Amino acid sequence: MSLREMAYSSDCLFVVSVVLLLQFLVAPASALPLNSTQYIDKLCQMSAIDDKIFCLQTLTGYPGALYAGDSVTLAEIVISGLLIPQVEKTMRFVLVTEKKEPSLKTQFQKYHETYRTIVYSLENAFGELRLFPRTATxxxxxxxxxxxxxxxxxxxxQEMASKTLIDMTMQMKKLLPLGVAATQALGG
Structure with a gap:
């Protein structure tokens, strides 16, 4: 077998392996639980949700939420999969800005402290979900x-860093009602 034939054979084997692997990794719609969106629908209809379309789009676009088998799991996914990562992303931006922009350091340290408090509250909420949903709320x-x-x-x-932080904070403001509704759905 020539070097060229071996390379072609190796490429074909790789493609076939990837195709077979994808069949196992990508879950077909039939693999979703029968009522996979019932918890999402319930959450997005709660009074804490002002933007029901945003809620539905966000949660149905997040794979973990689609597989939530109960309201507690959905609440855990909302807090740990959506809210906390958004806060952490914002905190990283604040820390980088503190270091890059000495003139904004004092101001951005205050933002950092506030966002640290938010992470702490969300982590507490996550820990309270199963036993004390009202505390989580x-x-x-x-x-x-x-x-x-x-x-x-x-x-x-009006400097660029503050404008970016406003955008990130507004995104967090849009996501928080999902967390409130998710905890309220548990009786909180």
Missing amino acids: YEVMTCTDQITQVMNLIGKN
Whole structure:
């Protein structure tokens, strides 16, 4: 067998292996639980949700949420899969900006502290979901106050870093009602 034939054979084997692997990794729609979106639908219809379309699009677009077998699991996914990563992403931005922009250091340290408080509250909420859903709801709701505090601290600052932080904070503000509704769905 020539070198060229061996390379072609190796490429074919690779393609066939990938195709077979994808059949196992990509779950067909028939593999979803029968009522896979019932918990999402219930959550998005709750009174804490103002933007029901955003809620449905966000949760049905997040694979973990589609496989939630109960309301508790969905609440865990919302907090640990959507809210906490958004806060952590924002915190990383704040830390980088603190280091890159010495003139903004004091101001961005305040944002960092506030976002650290938000992470702490969300982690507490996650830990309370199964036993104390009302406490979890309270913890998530305090994050709304913290977001408002960040917006007030930013005020009318117009430099690029503040504008970016406002955008990131507004995204968090849109996601928080999902966390509130998810905890309320558990009786919180």
